[in-house]
Amino acid sequence: xxxxxPSKPTLLxxxxxxxxxxxxxxxxxxxxxxxxxxxxxxxxxDAGMAVTTAFKNLTTPSEPIITQRYAxxxxxxxxxxxxxxxxxxxxxxxVLGTLQDGQAEFSHLFxxxxxxxxxxxxxxxxxxxxxxxxxxxxxxxxxxxxxRNGMYATQLRVIHDRSKQITGNPMxxxxxxxxxRVIESGAFTSRLALLTDGGFEMYxxxxxxxxxxxxxxxxxxxxxxxxxPQINEPVPVFVKGDGxxxxxxxxxxxxxxxxxxxxxxxxxxxxxxxxxxxxxVVDRVEDDAQNAGMVKLYIKPLTNMAALREVMxxxxxxxxxxxVGHRGTQR
Amino acid sequence: MIRWIPFLLLTYVLVxxxxxxxxxxxxxxxxxxxxxxxxxxxxxxxVAFYAKDVYDAMLCGWVIGIFIDLTTAGGGGAPTRVGPxxxxxxxxxxVTFNARDWLYREKVLPQFIVGGLLCxxxxxxxxxxxxxxxxxxxxxxxxxCIQVLLSSLYTALLTPPAFMLLWLCRKxxxxxxxxxxxxxxx
Numbered sequence: 043x044x045x046x047x048p049s050k051p052t053l054l055x056x057x058x059x060x061x062x063x064x065x066x067x068x069x070x071x072x073x074x075x076x077x078x079x080x081x082x083x084x085x086x087x088d089a090g091m092a093v094t095t096a097f098k099n100l101t102t103p104s105e106p107i108i109t110q111r112y113a114x115x116x117x118x119x120x121x122x123x124x125x126x127x128x129x130x131x132x133x134x135x136x137v138l139g140t141l142q143d144g145q146a147e148f149s150h151l152f153x154x155x156x157x158x159x160x161x162x163x164x165x166x167x168x169x170x171x172x173x174x175x176x177x178x179x180x181x182x183x184x185x186x187x188x189x190r191n192g193m194y195a196t197q198l199r200v201i202h203d204r205s206k207q208i209t210g211n212p213m214x215x216x217x218x219x220x221x222x223r224v225i226e227s228g229a230f231t232s233r234l235a236l237l238t239d240g241g242f243e244m245y246x247x248x249x250x251x252x253x254x255x256x257x258x259x260x261x262x263x264x265x266x267x268x269x270x271p272q273i274n275e276p277v278p279v280f281v282k283g284d285g286x287x288x289x290x291x292x293x294x295x296x297x298x299x300x301x302x303x304x305x306x307x308x309x310x311x312x313x314x315x316x317x318x319x320x321x322x323v324v325d326r327v328e329d330d331a332q333n334a335g336m337v338k339l340y341i342k343p344l345t346n347m348a349a350l351r352e353v354m355x356x357x358x359x360x361x362x363x364x365x366v367g368h369r370g371t372q373r
Numbered sequence: 374m375i376r377w378i379p380f381l382l383l384t385y386v387l388v389x390x391x392x393x394x395x396x397x398x399x400x401x402x403x404x405x406x407x408x409x410x411x412x413x414x415x416x417x418x419x420v421a422f423y424a425k426d427v428y429d430a431m432l433c434g435w436v437i438g439i440f441i442d443l444t445t446a447g448g449g450g451a452p453t454r455v456g457p458x459x460x461x462x463x464x465x466x467x468v469t470f471n472a473r474d475w476l477y478r479e480k481v482l483p484q485f486i487v488g489g490l491l492c493x494x495x496x497x498x499x500x501x502x503x504x505x506x507x508x509x510x511x512x513x514x515x516x517x518c519i520q521v522l523l524s525s526l527y528t529a530l531l532t533p534p535a536f537m538l539l540w541l542c543r544k545x546x547x548x549x550x551x552x553x554x555x556x557x558x559x
Contacts, residue, residue, distance in 0.1 A: 050428035057435050058460055065456035065506070072442075072455040079443045082385065083392055090393025097397050169392040172440070174399045174409035175500065175520055176447015180392075225452050233446050240513045241451040285448070285513050286406040348401040 077184070077228025080169075084182050084231050087168040091351065095167070098349035159316065159359040163187055165195075167351055168231075177239035177283065177347060179222075181355075184230045188357055193224045194308070194315045195234050195353040197345050219344040220308060220321045221353055234353070237321065237343045240285035245312065246321055247276035248291075248298070248339070249305045258299045269299070276318075281306065281341060289322060291339040292330065302326055306341045315356050320344055374548045375420070375429045381436065383546070387412050388440045398527075406516050408523040413437045414492045415528070415535030417462060421469035422478045422487075423547060434466030435459045438495075448500065448517070451507035461498045465491055481533045488532030493525035 196218035399409030438459035
């Protein structure tokens, strides 16, 4: 019996044909193949990513440092605002006192659930892309833990007064911020597309921040009115990662008067994350050259993407995730 | 002749370093977008310069390329496809292998130039192919070109020092030929 041993040209040809076939099979098969290789990276990658994220945290501070003087100024302003708020709340309570009793009973019987119907899975970044052009990360939890494509990943953001030393556990005074979406899920690992990746896209809403020192006029029911909490409806937008350090929202009407500092949030009717969770801050607003009356928003994520380490994967309890597409486009 | 097990082990270690602790070398907070060195390119250049056989060099290129394909998912405007880098790098190795006779392989300058050119060619073609298949993201190509150029310069700078390290383990990577013909040629 002759033992078949392929020559090098035959082997090479077979490999190239196989690669061409894989290229044409598409990203779904690529995702499945990649997930099978993750086990080679995940166990040994954890220590390496710990070093990398620690280094990136040192070199790129995620929060802007505020000066002592500015912190004092903010404190004084806070005291004044709190006093105003207390007096207004007292007035409001008197007016609405009787109504609230009835409403409370009604809400208790028929009102919507107050808590967000989701669960969280903690995961850790264990590897990044081989090439530097994309923003994706490999996580150490996968399908066996319940992670599926299209799920959001969030990170808890801690804000504290940097002029004081933190002792013990710092109190979290800001909620979760979205950092990306799962695009591939293997048995024990999954891959996350971060907000700034060129392939990331999502529907969101812009929450305009009301600043009494800098009021803005908006068109509301065919009339120009000063923006106030009563008429501050969120502006729905479609955002994409620009592959660099921003997300971009295009074709946003200029009359919405969106400004730098406004907040991008998830939409509460999104099946994958049915809540208003902060995603980023509008960094700059530019006129859209192609569309008159429209603007382009450049949104900076709230999280330092380069130093991302611990994330929480959001598992919706409503079971609506099957409708979420590969890149999260569900509408 | 290539010693395949040490070569595969070295490729795996380099991929592991590149996807984890090697990200320290990546510049991520730049307005043009992130860029960084490709640590596998110096290995590819080294193999192309010192492999005995063009098919060995191309097979090594294919292996390195498939490793890169399997550990990269972003950058092309959509989750990327597996296969293009394996084909591109295998073909690029053929060109590099055939061009090596016109170069002083031991000198720093040819290593720098070939490292940069190989990185630029393979990465640029990979980006174009991925964007073509994604059918979107052509707007990303301009900034990707700059990113690829900066990554190539970065890789070119690292290629000569990497060559010095790889030279130390050349006996581990390449088996000495023991055929009668090669003995006669010695």
